[in-house]
Amino acid sequence: MQDQTLGVRVERHKGEAIRKALVDLGLFDRSRRIRSTGSHISLPIIGIDEESAHQLRNIAEIEVVEEPFQIIDRRISIEDMLGFRPSFEVVGDIAIVEPEGSEAIASALMALHKSIKTVISPISEVEGEFRTRRFKHIAGIPQTITIHKEHGLYYRVDLESAYFSPRLGTERLRVANQVRSSDFVLDMFAGVGPFSLLVAKRGARVVAIDKNPLAVRYLKENAVLNKVEIEVQEGDAAELARLYEDQANHVIMNLPHMASKFLVPAIKATKGSGIVHYYAFAPEDGLYKDIELIKAAAQSIGSSIELLYEGVVRSYAPKRYNVTIEFKVGKIIS
C-alpha cells in the first residue's frame, strides 16, 4: 500500500496559486504526484510550519492533510549522481570515458547502465598507420574486446588493435542508403568492416581493404558472424585499388588524416559516374579545403569531378572537424 505523506488540500481553482507559493517556500515535494479529488486538489509537500501555513492561508483556504501521494518514477541521471556529465561513448559492453575516467564515474556508469561491464580511458591519441589507441583500465572486467551492435549488424572489435568508432554510425547509414544491390563498392580503409558489411548486407558486391592484419582478422570474423559475403584484401590500398580500375560504383575513403594521398588510385577505381566518399579532418575556417586537392588529383589523370555533397560528420577537437566530401568522377579525357 502507498504510504501516507503530507500535503495541502485546496480548492481546484486556487491550486496553481498555492503550488507556486509552495515552490517559493521550498515546500513542494517534486518527487510525488499531485492528487485530484473532484472540486479539490492535494499538493504533496515535504513539511510545513505555522508561519508558512499562515502565508498560504492568505492566498486561499487550505487544509494540511496526509494522503497516499504516489512517488514519481523518474530515472536518476548521471548528472544527478556525479553533479556533472562525463564525456563517454559505449562500444558493446565497454564505456570509453574521455579524457580521463575515475572510479566514481565508472561506478555511476555501471550502476545506471547494467549493460556496461568495463570502463576504460584512452592514454594515447588515435595514432600510427593503423589508427589505434591505447587504453587504461578504470573498472569492471579488464578487456578491450567486445561485440558492438550497429544497424542490426554485430561487430567483434578489439579497441586496442583495430580502429572502431560508434560515432560514425549515422554517417555509415547515410552512405549505405546511396548504394544499390547491383553496385560494386570498394572500401579502401575498411577496418573491422562497419561500412563494408552494411553495404554488403544490402546485396552490393564489396571489396574491403585494410593494411592492419588484426583489423582484417576481425573483418573476416565479422563477415562470418553476420552471414555476409565480402572480398577481403590485406595490404596497401594504394596498390590493391589498382586491381579494380574503372570498376567501382562507390569508393569509400575513410582515412581522414591522409586520404588525400590515395585520391589518384581511388578516382581510377571508379567506373564512369562512380561516386567517391572522401573523409578528411579540417579546421573550422577551411572545412572543405580538400576540394582543391581532389580537383588537382582528378586533373592530374585527365578526369573531372562533380561535387555532390559536403558535410560535417562530427567534431573531433576544438575547432576541428571530421568532414565528408562526396564527388562523382567524370569521364576520362584521352
Ligand SMILES: C[S@@+](CC[C@H](N)C(=O)[O-])C[C@H]1O[C@@H](n2cnc3c(N)ncnc32)[C@H](O)[C@@H]1O
Ligand atoms: C579511420 S580507420 C577506418 C576504419 C573503418 N572504415 C571504420 O569506419 O571504422 C582507417 C583504417 O585504414 C587502415 N589503413 C591505414 N593505412 C592504410 C593503407 N595504406 N591501406 C589500407 N588500409 C590502411 C587502418 O588500418 C584503419 O583500419
